[in-house]
Amino acid sequence: xxxxxxxxxxxxxxxxxxxxxxxxxxxxxxxxxxxxxxxxxxxxxxxxxxxxxxxxxxxxxxxxxxxxxxxxxxxxxxxxxxxxxxxxxxxxxxxxxxxxxxxxxxxxxxxxxxxxxxxxxxxxxxxxxxxxxxxxxxxxxxxxxxxxxxxxxxxxxxxxxxxxxxxxxxxxxxxxxxxxxxxxxxxxxxxxxxxxxxxxxxxxxxxxxxxxxxxxxxxxxxxxxxxxxxxxxxxxxxxxxxxxxxxxxxxxxxxxxxxxxxxxxxxxxxxxxxxxxxxxxxxxxxxxxxxxxxxxxxxxxxxxxxxxxxxxx
Amino acid sequence: xxxxxxxxxxxxxxxxxxxxxxxxxxxxxxxxxxxxxxxxxxxxxxxxxxxxxxxxxxxxxxxxxxxxxxxxxxxxxxxxxxxxxxxxxxxxxxxxxxxxxxxxxxxxxxxxxxxxxxxxxxxxxxxxxxxxxxxxxxxxxxxxxxxxxxxxxxxxxxxxxxxxxxxxxxxxxxxxxxxxxxxxxxxxxxxxxxxxxxxxxxxxxxxxxxxxxxxxxxxxxxxxxxxxxxxxxxxxxxxxxxxxxxxxxxxxxxxxxxxxxxxxxxxxxxxxxxxxxxxxxxxx
Numbered sequence: 042x043x044x045x046x047x048x049x050x051x052x053x054x055x056x057x058x059x060x061x062x063x064x065x066x067x068x069x070x071x072x073x074x075x076x077x078x079x080x081x082x083x084x085x086x087x088x089x090x091x092x093x094x095x096x097x098x099x100x101x102x103x104x105x106x107x108x109x110x111x112x113x114x115x116x117x118x119x120x121x122x123x124x125x126x127x128x129x130x131x132x133x134x135x136x137x138x139x140x141x142x143x144x145x146x147x148x149x150x151x152x153x154x155x156x157x158x159x160x161x162x163x164x165x166x167x168x169x170x171x172x173x174x175x176x177x178x179x180x181x182x183x184x185x186x187x188x189x190x191x192x193x194x195x196x197x198x199x200x201x202x203x204x205x206x207x208x209x210x211x212x213x214x215x216x217x218x219x220x221x222x223x224x225x226x227x228x229x230x231x232x233x234x235x236x237x238x239x240x241x242x243x244x245x246x247x248x249x250x251x252x253x254x255x256x257x258x259x260x261x262x263x264x265x266x267x268x269x270x271x272x273x274x275x276x277x278x279x280x281x282x283x284x285x286x287x288x289x290x291x292x293x294x295x296x297x298x299x300x301x302x303x304x305x306x307x308x309x310x311x312x313x314x315x316x317x318x319x320x321x322x323x324x325x326x327x328x329x330x331x332x333x334x335x336x337x338x339x340x341x342x343x344x345x346x347x348x349x350x351x352x353x354x
Numbered sequence: 355x356x357x358x359x360x361x362x363x364x365x366x367x368x369x370x371x372x373x374x375x376x377x378x379x380x381x382x383x384x385x386x387x388x389x390x391x392x393x394x395x396x397x398x399x400x401x402x403x404x405x406x407x408x409x410x411x412x413x414x415x416x417x418x419x420x421x422x423x424x425x426x427x428x429x430x431x432x433x434x435x436x437x438x439x440x441x442x443x444x445x446x447x448x449x450x451x452x453x454x455x456x457x458x459x460x461x462x463x464x465x466x467x468x469x470x471x472x473x474x475x476x477x478x479x480x481x482x483x484x485x486x487x488x489x490x491x492x493x494x495x496x497x498x499x500x501x502x503x504x505x506x507x508x509x510x511x512x513x514x515x516x517x518x519x520x521x522x523x524x525x526x527x528x529x530x531x532x533x534x535x536x537x538x539x540x541x542x543x544x545x546x547x548x549x550x551x552x553x554x555x556x557x558x559x560x561x562x563x564x565x566x567x568x569x570x571x572x573x574x575x576x577x578x579x580x581x582x583x584x585x586x587x588x589x590x591x592x593x594x595x596x597x598x599x600x601x602x603x604x605x606x607x608x609x610x611x612x613x614x615x616x617x618x619x620x621x622x623x624x625x626x627x628x629x630x631x632x633x634x635x636x637x638x
Contacts, residue, residue: 307559309521309539311500312483328442328463328482336441338460341480342499343520346540346558 042206043218043233044068044159045313046325048295048334049199049301049352052320053320054083058187058195061202063333065183071326072206074102075217076179076186079169079296081325082197088145088225089133089242090175092158092168095120097213098139098180104211110139113250114166117142119162127155139191143175153224157252166215171227173298174199198354201294203231206265210257220263223252227298232259233326234291234311242287262293280304280349294324302351309346316341321351398425399452402433413439417446428454442482447475464501467494483520486513489530495603502539505532508549514603521558524551527568535605540577543570543617552596552614554606559569566624570617571596573609584620592616 044147046064047058058080065076095116097105124131133145136265148155150170156167169176175195179186182211183204203218210216222228236242236258243253243261251264262283269279280302290310297304303324305313315324316331316339323331328341344350360475408427412420420437424447427435444463447456447470451527454473454572458466461479471490479507480498489508495516502520505513508552518536527546534551543551546568557575563580571592580587596611626634 085414307540309541309558312501314501327444327462328480332442340478340498341461342518343501343539345537346521347505 042071044071044204044326044330045202045218045231045233046204046323046330047199047201047231047301047303048321048323049354050347051294051320051322051352051354054196054198055332056194057081058192058199060334061200062183062187062193064323064330066205066287067201067206067329067333068326069182071202073182074207074212075205075214076183077176077180077203077205077218077231078192078200079174079176079202079219079231080192080195080197080200081173081227081296082300083173083176084194086172087172088147089172091144091146092142092172092175092177093144094141094168094214095121095162095165095167097139097164097215097314098138100180100200102212103180105213116162120159120165123158123162129155138179140189141179142327147255151224152226153250154288156224159251160254167223168214169219169221169222169229171298174221174227174229174296176219176221176229178203178214178219179216180212180214188215198299199296201229201231201296201301203233209235209259210255215255217258218257218259220257220260221256222263222267222270225267228263228267228295229271230259230263230266230293230295232262232291232293234259234289234293234306235343236261236287236289236291238288241287242324247276258289259293262287262291262295266295276300276302276349277349278349284349299331299354300351301354302349303344303351305344305346307347309343313344315350316342316346317352384557396451398449398588400428401431402428402454403431404433404451404453404455406432407434407436408432409436409438411438412443413441417443420446421448424450424456430453437636444482445471445549447476461498481515486511486566489513501537504534505530509530514605518555518606521555524549524570531599533583533599533603534606541580543568543583544572544580552599554609562619563618564623566621570589570612571614572615572617573606573611576615579617582620583617586615586616586618588614589611596622 097111099105099107129148130147135143177190218231219229239258266279291306292311294311314328359555372466373530437457442463442574445465449469450473451471456475460475463483465484466481467485473492474496477496481500483501484503486494487506488590489511492511495514500515500518500519504519504523507526508530509528514533516535519538521539523538523542524532527549529549532551534553536555537555538553541560543562545564547566549568554573558618559577560580561582562583593611600606
């Protein structure tokens with residue numbers, strides 16, 4: 042059991058970090074192993090924001106091995122060197138935590154080559170790459186992660202997030218949601234459920250050159266969608282294909298620079314409650330998540346089995 | 355074995371081994387004897403007065419606290435209780451075993467009004483998953499939409515949703531009536547064993563999948579039939595019953611019940627283990 046939540050402001054911006062924190066904290070009983078945010082902020086549209094990690098959080102419940110900070114420093118140094126080799130210019134650099142970094146970079150070439158190079162450094166993973174997307178994920182509940190990364194003041198148009206109870210893979214950042222839709226900038230996915238044809242699909246996609254960073258079944262959705270989009274499918278077309286291409290039970294959200302989508306499997310085995318108005322769409326595994334941003338009486342409903350919906354900002 | 359086609363119902367059941375099980379320990383059946391009524395005590399029930407009315411605001415209460423408060427009010431004889439600001443909280447109004455007018459001014463989360471026996475509940479909002487699960491008797495009216503597993507395993511009473519409901523409505527239903535004013539999702543009536551479901555709108559795929567018994571009436575389109583669910587003839591008495599039921603439920607009063615589709619169990623899956631392999635294939 043995990044909890045997912047998402048919201049999109051249509052035509053305006055808001056403190057999406059704070060709002061999503063409230064929604065995910067309301068779902069903390071669905072899992073507190075890790076919490077992840079995919080926040081779509083206001084940007085100048087020129088530079089990429091790269092969120093990446095050079096190590097794991099070894100906090101309570103983690104399966105990761107403790108590493109010395111000097112190892113992180115060494116990895117960071119290699120990444121900086123690779124960025125220079127790739128022709129990427131670091132505009133701004135922030136080290137949020139010893140293992141978690143945020144770079145604003147100028148880069149205009151192929152993202153797949155870029156990611157492969159950076160992630161060839163052991164222990165390094167790009168959490169997100171985008172001109173408005175920033176993925177922040179770590180161990181603990183929504184409130185703890187929000188506080189650790191100062192997310193409550195982040196202003197943006199839309200966001201998706203995940204409160205995780207680890208079942209299929211370890212308690213670590215690499216298995217936490219959201220997953221970046223590598224190699225597409227600004228694509229992220231969160232998922233509630235289990236996928237039963239994960240390995241079959243993974244083998245096929247890896248043979249096509251796609252990359253998996255974890256053994257978490259949910260990562261498959263991001264990679265599956267990215268591969269469909271790489272071949273020319275729109276987001277909505279790709280999402281519709283997941284209904285038959287992926288086996289198991291799932292409700293997932295996917296977000297891009299200017300849109301937010303949801304899909305529910307054909308058995309409708311995983312919950313989702315949806316609120317939709319002209320200026321705001323909010324959804325979550327339970328109504329109490331929506332109530333944290335809309336405490337007044339509202340019209341909500343459960344989407345039906347096999348339903349796919351996409352909203353634009 | 356006796357001839358199943360000609361034997362009486364009781365003999366037939368005994369011949370099929372349904373009454374031959376020897377129950378021991380906690381599983382022993384105990385039947386109610388009216389002569390011993392005064393010796394029966396239904397734990398957790400109260401004598402309440404419908405005219406004694408009160409309101410509580412549960413905005414800042416946890417569900418346990420709110421349910422305890424309802425229990426205390428019933429203990430004090432309150433027969434009409436209005437709950438303000440439920441705000442989608444889970445498990446509110448559960449385990450009420452006596453008559454009561456319970457009104458929720460807002461929406462409930464999961465498992466609202468579960469395991470109850472007798473109250474009349476009105477919810478002026480929506481409900482999440484598994485509303486009124488295991489209800490024995492009473493009436494629950496939801497003014498808006500409902501989530502999945504609506505009325506799971508209910509044994510009796512009337513459960514009415516004026517909006518649309520999610521998947522698996524009436525799963526494992528063992529009695530009572532579920533009425534839906536809007537549409538219903540996939541696997542409606544999944545494994546239902548008794549009782550009736552009325553859906554005025556459309557219904558999703560696998561309607562009545564693996565149902566043992568019971569009846570489903572659908573006013574709109576059907577996505578697909580599930581295993582062993584078949585269409586049956588809509589009789590005059592069915593129509594009379596539907597009209598009466600919809601009127602009492604204050605829903606779809608002018609609905610043309612003559613155009614409804616009646617769905618029942620084909621009963622090919624009954625005694626499935628006793629079937630020959632080829633018969634099993636045909637049954638599914």
